[in-house]
Amino acid sequence: MLIVDDDTASRSTVAALLSPLRYRLRFAASGEEALASVEEEIPDLVLMDVMMPGLDGFEVCRRMRALLQEVSIPIVLVTALDARKDIVRGLEAGADDFLPKPVHGAELRARVRNLLKVRAYYQLLATQRDSALATVDVLRQQVLQADRLATLGTFAAGVSHELNNIAQVLRSALESPFAPRDGSAEARADVQSNREALTHVSNHLTELARTILRIARPTGAELQEADLCQTLREVRDMLRLTGRTRHAQVVLVLPQQPCRIRANPVHAQQVFLNLISNAADAVVDAPSPFIEAGVQAGPEGRLEAWVRDNGPGIPSELRTRIFEPFFTTKPVGAGTGLGLPVVKQIVESWGGKIHVQESIGRGTRMVIDLPVAPASASPRASP
Structure with missing residues (x-):
């Protein structure tokens, strides 16, 4: 307890x-000394005279509160002051109570005990508040950890989905000749096509590894540009090599000039690999795929990009769910339900x-609306 009074006898009393x-x-013995004492060690209660030389009790009280x-x-x-204006001034300065001089011993002790009980109550509330905040922080960390694990689980499944697509390209390439069996131009073209597809796969694997590293250690990577015309040609060749589209007629509708967007070229491949693969699955039973x-x-x-098929189409009641993670209309074991959610995330980035564009009759048309890369031309599409 800190007792502040410039009179030695009053302090002793x-x-x-x-x-x-x-x-x-x-x-x-002064206001300045009282402030220095509080800075050194915070007391549980302060008893302070008002009329002191230098800083009076009102000013010291105000500075202590600050x-x-x-x-x-x-x-x-x-204090010996008992005017109402002095009491109001003291309360405005931050005082909790007043005691008149001369001080009565029993009253002094009773008021001190009561005020210390109030302080103990506030300390208990502060302790409970700190404990509650600590608990909230622990729970928040647990929620973040759970969310992180869920994200990693979704990501791991997505990587598995992509690696499965890449593995099919590699398997098909390995089953094809790396050197022409004869000197015909067609054989050489097949070998060159295989090599180009393997190059695309290699780039895709590299970008997947970089994506994993960016998740662990995000960096401000420089934006790249992708030519969607080139992307569609590459994806068509990759899926043809895997055999995913051998049962269907695949037609590209491309303009004469490049259609560039701000995007990683491999991510652009990822989008159209998923969309055209889904279309290929949808037309398996179509009369003329x-x-x-x-x-x-x-x-x-x-820019508007699209993938259209003449399959059975998507029922209207399911169109709002196709971008949900793990939702799939394919048979068990035939799909992960991650392709379209990944596509949506990439496109929005x-x-x-x-x-999904509304269509009459059979078929599905997936439409992507994208901003053109700055300074890119705006070509017209031609079949």
Whole structure:
């Protein structure tokens, strides 16, 4: 307990009156000394005279409140002043109670005990608050960890999905000749096609590894550009090599000039690998399987890309769910339900949108709206 009074006798009197309570007492003979004492060690209660040379009790009380901020310490002003305006001034300065001089021992001890009980209550609330905040922080970390594990699980399944596509390309390439069996131009073209597909696969694997590293250690990678015309040609060749589209007629509708967007070229491959693979699965039982993929200029510096098939189409009640993770209309074991969610995430990261276009009769048309890369031309599509 801190007793502040410029009069030595008054300090001694208060100390004697409080002696039955056996509190540890500290003393200050001025306002400046009291502030220095509080900075050195925060007391549980302050008993302070008002009329002191230099800083009076009102000013010291105000400065203590500013110094201690949220720390709840009872401050009792002991004064001979009894005018209402002085009481109001003391309360506005931050005092909790007043005691008139001369101080009555029993009243002093009773008020001190009550104020210390209030302080103990505030300390208990502060402790409970700190404990609650610590618990909230622990729970928040647990939620973040659970969310991180869920994200990693989804990501791991997505990587597995992509690696499965790549493995099919590799398997088909390994089953094909690496050197022409004869000197015909067609044989040499097949070998060159295989090599190009393997190059694309190698790039795809490299980018997957880089993506995993970016998740563990994000960096501000420089934006790249992808030509969607070139992307569609590469994806068509990769899927033809795997045999995924051998049962269907695949037609590309491309403009004469490049259609460039701000995107990683391998991510662009990933989008159309998923969309055309889904279309290939959809037309397996169609009488004349047909898949069309293309890109064309849109209004206001936009591009429209699409993948269309003549399969059975997507029921209207399922169109709102096809982009949900792990939702699939394919038989058990035939799909992970991750292709379209990954596609949607990638397209939106480019500043684009993807949706299923309403169609009459059979078939599905997936449409992607994308911004053109700056300074790129706006070509017209031609079959």
